[in-house]
Amino acid sequence: MAGMAGFSREVAKRIFAEELKNSNYSFRDGEDQHQYAPSYLLTPTGAKCNRVFIVGTLTEKDDIGSDAEYWRGRVVDPTGSILIYAGQYQPEAAQILACMDAPSYVAVVGKPNLYRTDDGNIIISLRAESISRVDENTRNQWIIDTARRTLERLDTLKNASPIPASGDFTTADNVPVSSSSSSPAQDADRALQHYHTDIGHFREMVLRALTSLRAELVKSDANSETIAVKSAIAQGAKKAAAASQAAPEEMPPSRKSKPKKSEPFNAWPQSEDEDEVETINIGKKS
C-alpha cells in the first residue's frame, strides 16, 4: 500500500467495548458513494472510525466456517466484550487466532462492521486486520489510552450543538460533502443527533474502567510484596470483585456525583445480563 498516491492511512480509534456495542450508525464517505468509498462507524461519543484498535482478553474462539476456516473470537475489556472475525481474506489474523489459547491477552486492529439481521437488529463486530498476543502491561496501557481518548470525545460532545436542519437535503447515508473531512466537533454533533448520547453514562463507563484498573494495579503491587499466594487464590476472585466495587468509594476525589450507592458498579450494564448467552449481541439504541 505504500506509494499509493494520496493514500493516507485511517487512524485506529480507541473505543471501549461497551461503546462499540452501542454503535449502530455507519455510512460511506465522500461525494460519490461508490462501493470503494471508505465506510465509517460513528459511535455514541462521536468517534468516526474506519479502523479500531482494542486490547483485551480473548475469552472464546471458534471456527464457525463451513468450507473454509472462519474464526470468531470474543475480546473482553473492563466494560464489556466485542466479537472479532477473521477468515480467508484475513489469512494472517485467522491463523494467529487459530493458534491462540483462550484466555489470553490480545491486541486487535480491525474494521468495524455493522450487520442488520432480518428482524432489524444491528450487530456490531470487528473484522480483524491483525491480531497479536500481548501482555498485561499493554492491556493496561490501552485502558488508559482509551479512557483518555474517550474523555476527549466526551469533552467535545459537551460543546456540541445539534442545530435544526438548514437546507441540507441529503440522505443521512449521503451526509454532507464535507463529511470526508468532518472535524471532531462535527462528528460530535452528528453523534448527538443520532444517539442523543447520555454523556454521564459514558463518563461512568470510563470511570468504571479506570477504577477497576486502579484496583488491579494496587492489588498486584500488594501481591508482589506479600507472596501469600495459596490463600490468595482461593480468595482472589472474591477480592477482585469486591475491590472493583469498593474502589470508587475509596476515591473521594474521583467523583462529584455518586451514583446510587445501593447499586454495585458491576451491576451496571444491565441490558447485558439477559443477553449473556447469545453469541451475537445486539447493540441497538433508539
Add this chain to the structure above:
Amino acid sequence: MKELIDQIKTRLRDQKIEVSDEDIESRLKKLIVDFRVPESEARRSVLNYFFKEHGIVPQVRAGSDKVKIAEIKEAGKWVDLEVKVLDLWEPVAETISQTGLLGDATGSIKFVKWTKSDLPNLELGHSYILKKLVTDEFHGRFSVKLNRTSQIEPLEIDVEAKPASRAPQQVTVAQINEPGLWVDLKVKVAQLWETNSEAISQSGLVGDETGAIKFVKWAKADLPDLEDGKSYLLKNLVTDEFQGRFSVKLNRTSQIEPLDVDVEIGSIAAEFSGALVDVQKGSGLIKRCPVCKRSLAKGVCSEHGKVDGTYDLRIKAVLDDGRRVQDLLVNRETTERLLNLTLEEAKQMAMEALDHEVVHSLIESKLMGRYYSITGPRIDRYLLVESINEIPPISAAQVDELLAAMEVA
C-alpha cells in the same frame, strides 16, 4: 463467587445440563483472577463454553422496526419513522399522490406516497409518525414508500431535523492529517514562492513549533499579502492534500490577523508515542541495490535492473495514537537492538526456514499491538527512528492522575 456459580448452574439446569461446581469455579477463576475479565463477561463466557460443550445453539431475539433515517441502508425493509416534512415536490406521475423530503435528527430521506395508498396528505413542516413504510433504493440513494398498509399519525411535538455545521478548529501544523478540514493556524511565514498561476496570489511555507506546511492564497480570496518572517493567526483555512502531502488554502472566508508574538518554527526532530498497528511490506530481511541502496523487489532495482543485492535489516511500520498515524522507518542498528537479533542471525533464520518472511513474522509477533515512543527527524511522511522504547507499565498513580483530571473536568 458462590453466587456466580449458582447463577450459572441454574442457567445450565434450565437446559438440562449438569456441571460440577469445581468445573465452573476453575473456569471462572481463570477468567476473573488471571485475566481480569469482568464478572458478567466471565459468566457469559463460562455459560457459552458449557452450552457449546453440550451442543446448544444460542438464539437471537427479535426487535422492533422503528428506525432513524440514518439506519436505512437496505431496500425492501419495513420501517417506522418519526419525522418532519422538510420539502414537498410536484409528483411526476398520476400514481404518486405526494413526494418530498422527510427529516429526523440523523438525516433526511425522499418519500413517495402512492395514490393507491389512499392516505391523507402530509403537510410541509409538520411532524408525523409514519408506520409500515417500505424502504427503496435507487443509485445508492434511499427512499421510503407509503403504500396501502402504511399509517400516518400526526405528532404534537416537533421532530428535530438534521443540521449542517462546521466550525474551524485551531490546530498545529503537525495535526493536519486530513484534507477538507476547516482550521485555524498560528504560524510564521517561512518562505514565499513565485506563483505560477493567476488564480494564486501567494504561496509558500508557513510553520509553527510542530513543523512547516505549504499554503496557497487564492487571488479571489482578496486578502492582504503575507510578509516573509512575520507571524499570523490564519483563520478559516481549508486543508488540502496531494500525494500524501498536506497544504492549507486561504479562500474568501479566511481571515489574516498579524500577531505580536514571534512563532517559532520547529526543528525537524520529532517524537511520537502510540500503539504499533501495522508492520508493512518491506520490513525484515531485505536486499538493497549495491549501487543506489534502493530496496529490491524480487531482485530488481527500479533504477538499475537486476542486480546482486546486499542484505539489510529494517522495519517499516505505523504508530497510531488514536488521533494520528505516524509512519516510521527503523534502520539496521536500531532494528537489531529492538529485536535482539543481528543481521547475520536474521540471515541464518531465513536460510533455515527457506523464507525471508520469517523475519517479518518475528517483527510482527514482537511489536504488533504494543505501545512505543519514538524520536527522530521527520522526512516527508516518515519518522526516521533514532530511539524507540516500549512505554513503561502503567502505575496506579497514573490512573489516579487521570481520575483526578476527570473530577476537575
